[in-house]
Amino acid sequence: MISLTRPEIEALIDLSAAATAIEDAYRAASSGRIRLPPVGHITFPDHDADCHIKYGHMQGDSTFVIKVATGFPHNGKHDLPSGNGIVLVMSAETGAVKAMLHDEMVLTDVRTGLGGAIASRALARTDSKDALIVGTGPQARRQIEAHATLLPGLSFRVWGRDTDKVAQLVRDMSHVCDVTPVSDLKTATRNADVIVTATGSSAPLLMSDWVDAGTHITAVGADAPGKQELDVALVARADLLAVDLASQCLDHGEVCHAAQLGLIRPDDVTEIGTLLQTPERGRNDERQITIADLTGLAAQDIAMANAVLTAWRGQNL
Incomplete structure (x- = not known):
């Protein structure tokens, strides 16, 4: 299993390449080529905070993606980042976890x-x-x-x-x-x-x-x-x-x-x-x-995860 931290992920991001991937993901979503279940939301009213769970599968891909992202806007009072999260890339053939991207919201x-x-x-x-x-x-x-x-x-x-x-x-x-x-x-x-x-x-x-x-x-x-x-x-x-x-x-x-x-x-x-x-x-x-x-x-999350993993593989052949 591939496991990457936020600094490692940030070093692999190319904005221009990612933009092209996201444009393709938008097209795929509107043409019905990505399965996008309804978004999961958890709210935490006492903290004016929330958590989003987004997931999807691109038709023909060997993997699918689950993204969990949190927003706790008052974290700054405790010297903590307001956002956090993780992206899991899993096999669409066996269900196994292929990659864990502990991106802390950056993706x-x-x-x-x-x-x-x-x-x-x-x-x-x-x-x-x-x-x-x-x-x-x-x-x-x-x-x-x-x-x-x-x-x-x-x-x-x-x-x-x-x-x-x-x-x-x-x-x-x-x-x-x-x-x-x-x-x-x-x-x-x-x-x-x-x-x-x-x-x-x-x-x-x-x-x-x-x-x-x-x-x-x-x-x-x-x-x-x-x-x-x-x-x-x-x-x-x-x-x-x-x-x-x-x-x-x-x-x-x-x-x-x-x-x-x-x-x-x-x-x-x-x-x-x-x-x-x-x-x-x-x-x-x-x-x-x-x-x-x-x-x-989730189509964007799929695009970002794929772009990062493609860049990682290119450096680790």
């Missing part, structure tokens, strides 16, 4: 960042220059990293409730790209071409009347029941709603709130994999408002 963080950047690249205006990152946690950092890799023409501004955390994020990411802090979310929203929301919010942060025509929004925070970052009126107003998996997002993603109120219908959403397969179904007008609602797929 989930990286694939979520890349998923967001893939969505933005597919749907944002081609002349987009200014990106607004809403949030200051680990995922905000991964979104900047991934967007800077896949959309190198962007400059970034960061907003968060905690100005000290905003300043720290700007300092940490300044070696990657052009990053500046902002204090007024409403004004920053109106000035942005691309907006990425990456928070654990349970109430809307972006209001509909703040968003101008032509804006693209990638929302990654609403990955569990009860979470919400966007005003339902904004979701209903969007010209194009993209999701990573329709059934999942309509159950507990950003779009579910508007759907439950009857503001949108299930057939108003289009999966990212479908848009990648048929780009003509994406943005076709510079004034369209587009939204990508990403709840995270």
